[in-house]
Amino acid sequence: MRTYVLGLITNRLGSSALTLLIVSFAVFFATAMLPGDTATILLGQAATPEAVAGLRAAMHLDEPALLRFGRWLIGLLQGDLGISYVNNVPVAELIGARFVNTMRLAGIVTLFAVPLSLTLGITAAMFRGSVYDRIVTILTIGIISVPEFMIATSAVLLFSVYLKWLPALSFASDVTSFWQVLRIYAMPVVTLTFVVSAQMIRMTRAAVIDTINTPYVEAAILKGASRRRAVLLHALPNAVGPIANAIALALSYLVGGVIIVETIFNYPGVAKLMVDGVSTRDLPLIQSCAIIFCVGYLALITFADIVAILANPRVR
Amino acid sequence: MTTSTTLPRRVSYRFSWVGMIGFAIILFWAVIALLAPHITPYPVGEIIDEDYFGPISSKLLLGSDYLGRDMLSRIIMGARYTVGISLAAVCLACFSGAALGMAAAVIGGWFDTLLSRLLDALNSIPSKLSGLVVAAAVGSSLPVLILMLAVIYTPGAYRFARSLAVNVNTMDYITVARTRGEGIPYVVFSEILPNITGPLLADFGIRFVFVVLLLSGLSFLGLGVQPPYADWGALVHENIGGLPFGAPAVIVPSLAIASLTISVNLLIDNLPKKIRDRST
Numbered sequence: 001m002r003t004y005v006l007g008l009i010t011n012r013l014g015s016s017a018l019t020l021l022i023v024s025f026a027v028f029f030a031t032a033m034l035p036g037d038t039a040t041i042l043l044g045q046a047a048t049p050e051a052v053a054g055l056r057a058a059m060h061l062d063e064p065a066l067l068r069f070g071r072w073l074i075g076l077l078q079g080d081l082g083i084s085y086v087n088n089v090p091v092a093e094l095i096g097a098r099f100v101n102t103m104r105l106a107g108i109v110t111l112f113a114v115p116l117s118l119t120l121g122i123t124a125a126m127f128r129g130s131v132y133d134r135i136v137t138i139l140t141i142g143i144i145s146v147p148e149f150m151i152a153t154s155a156v157l158l159f160s161v162y163l164k165w166l167p168a169l170s171f172a173s174d175v176t177s178f179w180q181v182l183r184i185y186a187m188p189v190v191t192l193t194f195v196v197s198a199q200m201i202r203m204t205r206a207a208v209i210d211t212i213n214t215p216y217v218e219a220a221i222l223k224g225a226s227r228r229r230a231v232l233l234h235a236l237p238n239a240v241g242p243i244a245n246a247i248a249l250a251l252s253y254l255v256g257g258v259i260i261v262e263t264i265f266n267y268p269g270v271a272k273l274m275v276d277g278v279s280t281r282d283l284p285l286i287q288s289c290a291i292i293f294c295v296g297y298l299a300l301i302t303f304a305d306i307v308a309i310l311a312n313p314r315v316r
Numbered sequence: 317m318t319t320s321t322t323l324p325r326r327v328s329y330r331f332s333w334v335g336m337i338g339f340a341i342i343l344f345w346a347v348i349a350l351l352a353p354h355i356t357p358y359p360v361g362e363i364i365d366e367d368y369f370g371p372i373s374s375k376l377l378l379g380s381d382y383l384g385r386d387m388l389s390r391i392i393m394g395a396r397y398t399v400g401i402s403l404a405a406v407c408l409a410c411f412s413g414a415a416l417g418m419a420a421a422v423i424g425g426w427f428d429t430l431l432s433r434l435l436d437a438l439n440s441i442p443s444k445l446s447g448l449v450v451a452a453a454v455g456s457s458l459p460v461l462i463l464m465l466a467v468i469y470t471p472g473a474y475r476f477a478r479s480l481a482v483n484v485n486t487m488d489y490i491t492v493a494r495t496r497g498e499g500i501p502y503v504v505f506s507e508i509l510p511n512i513t514g515p516l517l518a519d520f521g522i523r524f525v526f527v528v529l530l531l532s533g534l535s536f537l538g539l540g541v542q543p544p545y546a547d548w549g550a551l552v553h554e555n556i557g558g559l560p561f562g563a564p565a566v567i568v569p570s571l572a573i574a575s576l577t578i579s580v581n582l583l584i585d586n587l588p589k590k591i592r593d594r595s596t
Contacts, residue, residue: 022437030446031453141585145577147529149536149552150570153559161562255442256533263537264556275537278452286452290445297442 008309016302020295024076027290028069031283076291082284086277091288095270099292102262102269106254108185109192114247117197121204121243126231128209136201143198148260152191159187188265195257196250203246210242211235241311248304255297335586341579345572348392349399356389361544369555369563379564382555387565390551391572397547398573401458402527405465409527410520412466413473418504418512420474421481432478439471443530451539461540465527472526476519480512521584525577532573548573 063071075082081091124136143151159166166186211217212235220234221227262272274289348355357377358364363384370380378387416435420428450456450464484490485508493507534540535549546554551569558566 018433019437019440022434023441026438026441027449030449141581142574142578145525145529145581146574147532147536147549147570149533149549150574153552153556153566153570156559157562157567161560252442256444259444259448260533260536274448275539278448278539281452283452286449290441290449293445294441298440301440 005309009306012302012305012309016298020298023294023298024073024291025069027287027294028072029065031287032065032068072287076288081288084282084285086280086282086285091284094273094285095288095292098268098270098273101267102258102271105185105188105192105262105267105269106251106258108189109196109254110251112189113193113196113200113250116193117200117204117247117250118243120197121201121246122208122231122236124201125205125208125212126227128212136205140198140201143194144202148191148195148257149264151194152187152261152264155187155191155194159190188261188267191261191265192254192257196253199253200247200250203250204243207242207246208235208239211239214238241308244307244311245304248300248307252297252300252304255293332586335583338579338582338586341575342583345395345399345576349395352392352396356386356392358386358389360389360393361385369558369561369565372564378568381551381565382557387551387568390546391548391568394546394548394551394569395572397541397545398528398531398549398576401462401465401541401547402524402531405462405531406469406520406524406527408462408466409469410473410516410523413470413475414477414509414516415504416470417474417477417479418481418508419500421478421485422500422503422508428478431474435471435474439475443468443526444533447530447534448537448539451534456534456539456542458541458545461531461534465531468530469523469527473519473523477512477516480515481508484508484511518584518587521580525580528573528577 072082079092081095083089084091084094120136124133127133166183208231212231214235217230217235220230225234258269259271259275261267262269263275266272270289270292274286274293277285277289364386365376365380365384368380368382368384370376370384372379376386376388378391381387381390416431420431446468447464450460454460481504490503490507493503498507531540531547532549532552535547536553538550538553541547541550543550543554548569552566555563555565555569
């Protein structure tokens, strides 16, 4: 049966690769649809016909779109992300340090969100229907239904306007002590943790409740096991796969959240770079950032599916 | 759709009070959006307060914004854009998604495979990211925004409608209709659609929430509705400078968005099971 599982996984990876190809195609053509001629726009005042023709040739703009797509894709695979229109610096250089910043933010959020959500999600499922469960459910639905920027602004209002614990919307660059690092990261991390945890709690709760509803857990309860014992010893081991799946899926909400959070808190990450790139219409930068986020998102979703395959004893 | 005479004709749906509250708030915003130009206390663009980020007072019920304009009037007009754009986009998305989904289920074969593969791939672009890319490439005029939001949420609607339609497609009466020689449009609209309307409507509501959230998020980034118009997200964007003072101009638009999205979620969650899970 081992080869069967391996087959399933390769199949899943293959379909992810195909998806990624379609996605990069979509991203490239969405940005290639630009009204107006890129070379003319770039040259601005200096757009003499000769200069435009020269730049068009240098940028391969005269070639058919499909060929340019191929060239761009091959460049991507080799790590060549192109050159920024706005400041003529290789995009890879612009992204480099900021990518580390974004990953660090995402990492810290994961560190907080996963234990918190697992505890709340599993206990809510354990005491299903109780006041505690209802409060958790209402809170998570509330957080899911509001835009991310509302959570961020609420956090600012609470922690820096009313309680005055933390500085408002500023990301200080002069970091000297650990305490300052803590103060700087506090609000972005709190906001993102809320966004991601709400999804994670909901999915974890649903996954555990699914296993609680199975006949073997019912049997355990009927034979006299306490509710705690039935959930922790009988249901939980069988819910590990679905829960891991829920975690990976919920983490994919980081992508949307990070765009808002980095902008509002002025955090020097890839998302902030991309949003700035949109206002200056720096297409190579936008394309690269979009691909980075899509790869991250797809990786999480693929990982979730693979965990689901591995965790399913029927295919193992 | 209980046309069968053997069943008792009881169509009395019982709505819970939570659902009723949600429905009431949705209705409230719908009326506001419809009547907007007639009920604003002050002209929307007019500066009437010499103080910016003014507090709540008897003259300005929700304070003033960063230029000293009346916030209540701006919220009332904002309802038009937020509700109007989202509604237009979600109608387009759900209509095309449902039509394609049902067609794919009925036609099957390579048409289904190809369409599903393509739309699933598009579905795996995070929604905010597509918004950013489109805003960068073609800007954000109102028609572009509506079309973009519709395209972003079509794959989800397609997937949902297709999975429902595939279940119905295995029923005997579909086989009967096909053997009778009915064409695909007839099977889709007369046999499948009536059997999945309820869940489709619930999906419409959920997708409406997604669209409102995405539109607000983009406007908050300054990439959605552009001045001089402003939806609720753009109002937060304009007035974000008032955040350190706790100005009502930042808080109230967020609350308006939350009241709308939470109400829709409450209504959908409390819909009678008969409507929600018809297909099972």
